[in-house]
Amino acid sequence: MKVPTAILTLIIGILITLASLWVSQNNGLLPIAAAAEATEIDRLFTAMLAIATGLFLLVQGALLYSLFAFRRQPDDATDAEPIHGDVSLEIVWTAIPAMLVLWLGIYSFDVYQSIDSVGTMGSHNMAHQHGEMEMVAADQGSDSTRLVVDQSDVSPDPLSPAVATETVEPLQVNVDGLQYAWLFTYPDTGIISGELHLPVNRPVTLNITARDVIHAFWVPEFRLKQDAVPGQVTHLNFQPTEEGVYPVICAELCGAYHGAMKTRSIVHSGPEYQAWVDSQLVANTSRETVAQSVTTSPLEHHAAAMGLPDHLHESHQSDLAQAKHSPSAS
Amino acid sequence: MTEAQAPAPHLEEVEVTPWREYFSFSTDHKVIGIQYLVTSFVFYLIGGLLAELVRTELATPASDFVQRETYNELFTMHATIMIFLWIIPTLTGGFGNFLVPLMIGARDMAFPKLNAIAFWIIPPTSILLLCSFFVGPASAGWTSYPPLSLMTNKAGEAIWILGVILLGTSSIMAGLNFLVTILKMRIPSMTLNDMPLFCWAMLATSALQLVATPVLSGAMVLLGFDLLVGTNFFNPAGGGDPIVYQHMFWFYSHPAVYIMILPAFGLISEILPVHARKPIFGYQAIAYSSIAISFLGLIVWAHHMFTSGTPDWLRMFFMIATMVIAVPTGIKVFSWVATVWGGKLNLCSAMLFGMAFVSMFVVGGLSGVMVASVPFDIHVHDTYFVVAHLHYVLFGGSVFGIYAGLYHWFPKMTGRMLNEFWGKVHFAMTFVGFNICFLPMHVLGLQGMNRRIAEYDPKFAALNLVCTIGSYILAVSTVPFVVNAVWSWLAGPKANSNPWKGLTLEWTVPSPPPVENFEEDPVLAIGPYDYGTPKALDFVAATLALPTPALAADSSE
Numbered sequence: 001m002k003v004p005t006a007i008l009t010l011i012i013g014i015l016i017t018l019a020s021l022w023v024s025q026n027n028g029l030l031p032i033a034a035a036a037e038a039t040e041i042d043r044l045f046t047a048m049l050a051i052a053t054g055l056f057l058l059v060q061g062a063l064l065y066s067l068f069a070f071r072r073q074p075d076d077a078t079d080a081e082p083i084h085g086d087v088s089l090e091i092v093w094t095a096i097p098a099m100l101v102l103w104l105g106i107y108s109f110d111v112y113q114s115i116d117s118v119g120t121m122g123s124h125n126m127a128h129q130h131g132e133m134e135m136v137a138a139d140q141g142s143d144s145t146r147l148v149v150d151q152s153d154v155s156p157d158p159l160s161p162a163v164a165t166e167t168v169e170p171l172q173v174n175v176d177g178l179q180y181a182w183l184f185t186y187p188d189t190g191i192i193s194g195e196l197h198l199p200v201n202r203p204v205t206l207n208i209t210a211r212d213v214i215h216a217f218w219v220p221e222f223r224l225k226q227d228a229v230p231g232q233v234t235h236l237n238f239q240p241t242e243e244g245v246y247p248v249i250c251a252e253l254c255g256a257y258h259g260a261m262k263t264r265s266i267v268h269s270g271p272e273y274q275a276w277v278d279s280q281l282v283a284n285t286s287r288e289t290v291a292q293s294v295t296t297s298p299l300e301h302h303a304a305a306m307g308l309p310d311h312l313h314e315s316h317q318s319d320l321a322q323a324k325h326s327p328s329a330s
Numbered sequence: 331m332t333e334a335q336a337p338a339p340h341l342e343e344v345e346v347t348p349w350r351e352y353f354s355f356s357t358d359h360k361v362i363g364i365q366y367l368v369t370s371f372v373f374y375l376i377g378g379l380l381a382e383l384v385r386t387e388l389a390t391p392a393s394d395f396v397q398r399e400t401y402n403e404l405f406t407m408h409a410t411i412m413i414f415l416w417i418i419p420t421l422t423g424g425f426g427n428f429l430v431p432l433m434i435g436a437r438d439m440a441f442p443k444l445n446a447i448a449f450w451i452i453p454p455t456s457i458l459l460l461c462s463f464f465v466g467p468a469s470a471g472w473t474s475y476p477p478l479s480l481m482t483n484k485a486g487e488a489i490w491i492l493g494v495i496l497l498g499t500s501s502i503m504a505g506l507n508f509l510v511t512i513l514k515m516r517i518p519s520m521t522l523n524d525m526p527l528f529c530w531a532m533l534a535t536s537a538l539q540l541v542a543t544p545v546l547s548g549a550m551v552l553l554g555f556d557l558l559v560g561t562n563f564f565n566p567a568g569g570g571d572p573i574v575y576q577h578m579f580w581f582y583s584h585p586a587v588y589i590m591i592l593p594a595f596g597l598i599s600e601i602l603p604v605h606a607r608k609p610i611f612g613y614q615a616i617a618y619s620s621i622a623i624s625f626l627g628l629i630v631w632a633h634h635m636f637t638s639g640t641p642d643w644l645r646m647f648f649m650i651a652t653m654v655i656a657v658p659t660g661i662k663v664f665s666w667v668a669t670v671w672g673g674k675l676n677l678c679s680a681m682l683f684g685m686a687f688v689s690m691f692v693v694g695g696l697s698g699v700m701v702a703s704v705p706f707d708i709h710v711h712d713t714y715f716v717v718a719h720l721h722y723v724l725f726g727g728s729v730f731g732i733y734a735g736l737y738h739w740f741p742k743m744t745g746r747m748l749n750e751f752w753g754k755v756h757f758a759m760t761f762v763g764f765n766i767c768f769l770p771m772h773v774l775g776l777q778g779m780n781r782r783i784a785e786y787d788p789k790f791a792a793l794n795l796v797c798t799i800g801s802y803i804l805a806v807s808t809v810p811f812v813v814n815a816v817w818s819w820l821a822g823p824k825a826n827s828n829p830w831k832g833l834t835l836e837w838t839v840p841s842p843p844p845v846e847n848f849e850e851d852p853v854l855a856i857g858p859y860d861y862g863t864p865k866a867l868d869f870v871a872a873t874l875a876l877p878t879p880a881l882a883a884d885s886s887e
Contacts, residue, residue, distance in 0.1 A: 029776045052696040059692045062667045072674040080608040080673045082862030097660040101653040108703040213478040220778030223709040227638045231566030234639040251712040251780045253471045256398040259783030
């Protein structure tokens with residue numbers, strides 16, 4: 001009994017699709033997603049992996065099948081059938097990839113807009129997303145992609161009413177890369193740290209620069225990376241959503257000890273973060289002069305140039321209320 | 331069919347190039363082609379040795395094999411040698427020189443002396459580059475980003491800059507030569523659309539070499555000034571902009587990726603139809619997609635700089651442009667698969683490497699589309715995911731293509747057959763070693779291992795050990811090839827003029843072809859891929875009746 005080609009093709013197509021979906025859904029290739037942006041990027045990766053797996057199976061399957069089915073018989077010296085091409089087939093395999101990359105381009109653009117990880121205005125990020133959310137709420141389902149994007153905003157955390165209800169000024173941290181260490185300065189409290197401490201579920205804006213050569217700030221669990229370029233300030237906006245300790249890695253070759261240029265990023269719960277801020281401030285009161293001198297550092301200069309607002313801490317929610325009364329670099 | 335034909339009547343008339351010719355300033359394109367191939371293969375072995383040292387360091391998480399500074403020198407020189415002294419010279423200089431004039435029915439390249447000069451720039455430059463190991467070679471990566479490149483190993487960096495300028499000059503000369511040769515030296519009966527696809531690929535490649543390489547030279551001159559004279563074009567310490575360097579560098583170095591893969595595409599388009607005994611599927615689509623890739627390749631460079639603080643609109647433009655390249659590339663891949671499909675496959679070493687090329691290149695192509703997506707690239711940029719991607723394209727692609735080409739045209743170049751058994755051993759070891767070495771790197775990158783590091787988080791130790799073992803298999807895999815090639819060249823069974831029964835013009839001349847190739851201008855009797863027609867049978871029969879030249883070893887017997 002011979003199965004008709006059309007049915008066979010259909011079955012193979014369905015099997016490849018199912019396999020691709022299964023692989024992409026269960027890939028387990030990425031570390032945990034510890035920021036809202038990471039969730040978005042993972043979703044994009046899953047979609048790309050599904051398409052890639054499908055195409056991979058298609059091409060490798062055809063090649064492997066050919067390897068066995070179309071092997072020349074030892075006694076056969078004749079040529080195969082002279083088929084020079086097939087216009088409709090060629091149109092199909094031009095049009096389908098074209099549509100796929102177009103879709104992927106739009107999807108990537110959309111994800112990129114929604115994470116806005118490098119926009120120069122940190123607060124714009126959240127305002128934008130929440131404006132979007134209202135729009136979607138008002139006009140359910142009219143824009144399915146947006147809806148998908150916004151779900152991550154809605155879903156993550158009942159724990160952060162501050163974030164969900166109104167725009168929160170992002171926590172500003174100045175990041176300074178130098179051979180071979182990272183330095184984190186919190187302009188609104190004057191804290192300087194070798195490790196990046198962040199409160200969970202609060203937007204963060206990193207203002208990144210370097211002192212000597214180009215470095216790159218990377219936290220794999222946030223899925224975010226930004227070069228630190230001497231003489232320039234670059235930005236990274238994101239919102240950590242999972243408490244934990246994650247590596248901060250230099251991702252741009254910066255010299256002999258490039259591989260050793262590592263530190264930690266610690267995402268705290270609100271109270272824990274506050275405790276850390278307090279402990280730093282207590283430790284710093286005796287080193288007040290040190291904190292003051294930072295004001296004149298090149299990094300602080302950048303912060304001023306970007307107009308890091310004096311009123312920054314006024315808009316802070318209660319978790320930073322105490323910090324208001326503390327000595328501040330601003 | 332491959333036994334020697336009836337003794338040729340005018341055996342004496344076919345001259346064989348004496349071996350001394352290969353060490354001279356020869357203007358014969360075939361001699362120059364072989365000079366390129368042999369020279370660059372030596373550098374492949376040297377670059378491979380450096381890679382093995384890198385992988386040995388990475389076998390364990392700690393930096394415990396070489397000094398950290400040395401490690402940076404190793405991977406910098408590994409990339410420099412593999413790109414500038416192996417893949418580009420082999421594909422354009424080696425195969426391009428040997429094949430293009432033969433395929434279009436010309437007696438030589440358009441500018442034979444320029445051709446010889448382009449080659450002879452390479453040996454002194456490569457020796458100069460190797461000598462930099464005595465003073466501490468460049469160690470800022472093959473990308474040589476300032477300000478780091480201005481701060482480490484000044485002498486080595488200066489040599490590196492000079493070397494890149496010289497090799498770039500050689501490449502520009504070759505590109506110009508190919509462009510003129512292909513456009514002006516075809517036999518009158520051959521229109522552009524009758525050309526073998528390798529010539530189309532070389533046309534696209536040469537255009538890239540001509541347009542893009544001068545920008546690299548410009549960047550190198552400015553970088554050299556910054557390094558040696560203390561100017562501040564790129565040095566932020568004096569108000570320079572290091573990002574401008576990145577733009578200039580990648581304006582060449584992304585097209586360079588296509589300079590390294592388009593000729594390999596061309597080789598595969600030649601090899602698959604011959605061994606599948608079937609016409610290439612969609613000739614024009616493959617030909618024009620080469621041109622499309624060449625053009626698009628010029629406007630995607632900043633996708634290497636998605637995390638450099640590039641403005642948003644620029645990121646989006648370069649993302650879309652990069653993704654669009656997947657379309658012409660996909661056309662090629664599907665066309666190759668359709669060429670093989672329904673053929674009568676002769677699974678010789680050349681065909682195995684050719685099919686493996688398609689298989690491995692697809693992996694690199696798919697990961698390439700992924701890294702084109704800005705949000706995803708922000709995660710994997712400068713990680714082992716990119717290292718995996720680029721090696722699937724440049725090793726699984728270019729190097730597999732080169733090997734396929736070497737097995738396919740070795741009989742034409744030397745007049746002798748390679749040993750098929752050892753060829754298949756070589757293939758199996760290369761294929762397995764390559765995948766063991768580079769497949770796990772995708773996972774490492776996604777999981778958070780950055781590149782260009784001598785030490786890494788111990789949680790990556792197991793996969794890195796696997797990669798290192800794979801790299802050792804790869805290293806060993808070259809042994810059967812080298813022994814096979816040397817032995818076969820000296821004493822292998824003689825090849826007739828058309829051992830694979832191909833239909834392109836290089837098979838209409840004896841193996842190896844005489845000086846000036848054709849006794850009289852050939853007339854195009856058949857399309858390059860008209861397999862399965864009665865005409866093809868006649869054509870092959872005629873080529874097999876050609877005389878077999880007396881080879882050096884025979885005359886001494």
